[in-house]
Amino acid sequence: xxxxxxxxxxxxxxxxxxxxxxxxxxxxxxxxxxxxxxxxxxxxxxxxxxxxxxxxxxxxxxxxxxxxxxxxxxxxxxxxxxxxxxxxxxxxxxxxxxxxxxxxxxxxxxxxxxxxxxxxxxxxxxxxxxxxxxxxxxxxxxxxxx
Amino acid sequence: xxxxxxxxxxxxxxxxxxxxxxxxxxxxxxxxxxxxxxxxxxxxxxxxxxxxxxxxxxxxxxxxxxxxxxxxxxxxxxxxxxxxxxxxxxxxxxxxxxxxxxxxxxxxxxxxxxxx
Numbered sequence: 170x171x172x173x174x175x176x177x178x179x180x181x182x183x184x185x186x187x188x189x190x191x192x193x194x195x196x197x198x199x200x201x202x203x204x205x206x207x208x209x210x211x212x213x214x215x216x217x218x219x220x221x222x223x224x225x226x227x228x229x230x231x232x233x234x235x236x237x238x239x240x241x242x243x244x245x246x247x248x249x250x251x252x253x254x255x256x257x258x259x260x261x262x263x264x265x266x267x268x269x270x271x272x273x274x275x276x277x278x279x280x281x282x283x284x285x286x287x288x289x290x291x292x293x294x295x296x297x298x299x300x301x302x303x304x305x306x307x308x309x310x311x312x313x314x315x
Numbered sequence: 316x317x318x319x320x321x322x323x324x325x326x327x328x329x330x331x332x333x334x335x336x337x338x339x340x341x342x343x344x345x346x347x348x349x350x351x352x353x354x355x356x357x358x359x360x361x362x363x364x365x366x367x368x369x370x371x372x373x374x375x376x377x378x379x380x381x382x383x384x385x386x387x388x389x390x391x392x393x394x395x396x397x398x399x400x401x402x403x404x405x406x407x408x409x410x411x412x413x414x415x416x417x418x419x420x421x422x423x424x425x426x427x428x429x430x431x
Contacts, residue, residue, distance in 0.1 A: 222346050231379060233336070
């Protein structure tokens with residue numbers, strides 16, 4: 170099997186792309202923490218990303234060449250219960266009970282996810298910069314030896 | 316070539332192991348938020364075995380990847396330890412640099428011998 174040069178960078182890049190996407194979804198959740206009207210009808214529901222390890226065509230992970238980082242399988246909706254707030258003056262509130270369904274976005278947990286995503290992004294960046302160093306150093310051998 | 320410069324082969328095998336190791340560590344870091352992902356590692360023993368058995372003249376093999384033992388899984392089933400992986404990354408990086416310096420020094424010696 171051919172050794173794939175410079176592919177170490179792709180692994181870290183896939184991790185960075187996934188974490189960035191996650192940060193975007195979290196930012197969207199936070200921005201819509203009070204949206205009571207959405208395209209699907211009703212209050213906004215929290216969105217989540219599904220991550221999966223990226224494997225080669227045969228789906229094996231037996232040697233380093235079978236590793237291709239992480240992939241985002243898709244975005245799913247959090248179908249947990251929407252909190253109800255008594256707000257009879259609101260146009261989206263239930264006319265009989267006066268209860269308003271709010272989005273199921275919890276700001277503290279979104280902030281924690283955001284910090285996690287940011288730290289994971291940093292870890293991937295570190296791996297990428299150390300890969301760059303490794304390649305640079307090997308290329309320096311050519312310059313010196315030539 | 317091999318008879319004259321056995322250390323070139325040895326060093327290049329060691330560099331290859333280090334770069335494969337980097338891939339595995341990068342994979343672990345990329346999947347730090349993937350539910351049910353299990354951390355993996357290469358076995359240094361296999362590399363040592365390969366070197367000691369005198370397979371130096373062959374091209375470097377693809378080393379087997381094993382699940383890292385003794386890790387505690389998080390609530391989502393992922394068991395990647397960020398600090399341990401970053402430590403491994405740095406250690407592997409330094410090993411790679413050291414091997415590269417050695418290889419560079421070998422080249423310098425050869426160059427000096429040719430120039431006289």
